[in-house]
Structures are given as structure tokens and as C-alpha cells.
Amino acid sequence: SQKIEQNSEALNIQEGKTATLTCNYTNYSPAYLQWYRQDPGRGPVFLLLIRENEKEKRKERLKVTFDTTLKQSLFHITASQPADSATYLCALVTGGFKTIFGAGTRLFVKA
């Protein structure tokens, strides 16, 4: 069956460290993969997109990698801050416009 797996356990890290979140998928061939941030009571906010032919994408303190052989994406936040605390969602687009979301991983950054 098709699945997107994100670590359901919350990730707790110290301010200033690098947070690394994992997204694994099975039985999909995504054209591209997106990462969103979601805060309580709000809708997801788009962060980054990486295409199937790209290995890595960066935006300020964010970095995303995409390994289509391992069927995995890693999302890194460097020099993390308490304001980075949120739920981060991985999302795949296999074709067209429909996006398939993972359940998300909660990140807590302690000061």
C-alpha cells in the first residue's frame, strides 16, 4: 500500500542545534516533494519544494534532501530557534495538482 511516514514522536532539541526531520514513502513515484510548517490552529505554510531530479535544496536556514532510491527526504533546520517549534509536514505530488500529506512531526526547540 502507499504510505508516507514521518516520525510520530516529537523531536526535542536545544536552541542552536540542527533539527533533522525524516520523511519516508513507499509505493509512490513523486514528481516532487514539499515541506510545510503548521502551527496550532493555523493552516500549513509552504516552506520548500524539491523535484525528483534534485538532490538538495536550500533556503536560508532550511535544507531539504531528496533520495528517490531510498524513497526518503530529510529536512534540516540549522541554528534552530524556539520560534521554529511547530509541526512539519512532508507532502508528495505524484502528478497533477493533488498533494498527499504525511501526518507530520512536532518539533520543540528549547531555549
Place this chain on the structure above:
Amino acid sequence: EAGVTQFPSHSVIEKGQTVTLRCDPISGHDNLYWYRRVMGKEIKFLLHFVKESKQDESGMPNNRFLAERTGGTYSTLKVQPAELEDSGVYFCASSLENPGQGIGYTFGSGTRLTVV
């Protein structure tokens, strides 16, 4: 520019009643999407409009759900009659182009629907 606006933010209704959710996309965004998050589960696709036409409604759970986008501007999602399992957060999103162009979706804050 104004973001995606959803109304109401919360709705509590009794089983068997009707509820209508509204979404105002970003002006000029032809693509409008409805998604739903049931408690503890991931956000799931319901349907996609291009202007006033339903492009993909493969995620609509059953015929108790009716989505419309008359005139290609705002959209409504009606649930009639509501069942307990319809409880969740309903998100609307819009995009100017295919999200693969690099800008993803812009989501509203959602409508939290509770059916009791």
C-alpha cells in the same frame, strides 16, 4: 495581498444537520482545493477546482458532501446530513499555478467542524 479566508472558524452541529463551509481564495488564483484533517490523521485531499470546474473530486468521501465554486471565485463545501465521522478540520487552499512551479499552496486557517 489577503490570504485564503475560511468561514466559520469553528462550527458545532448536531448529527443530521447541514453545515456549509466557505472559502475565499487569494484573488486571481484559479486553483482552489479542499482538504480535511480528521483527528489524529493526516491531511487528506477532497477536491480541486480550476475556476468553476471540478478538476478532481476523487477525495470526496460520499454524496453527503457537495462542493461548489460558482463564478470561479469563492467556494462552498456543504455537508448534508452531517455524521459524527465528519468531524475534523477542513482546510481550503489556493494556488496560481501547478504547485510544482515552486510556490506550493497557500492554505487558510481551516474550519473546525464538530458533529455531536
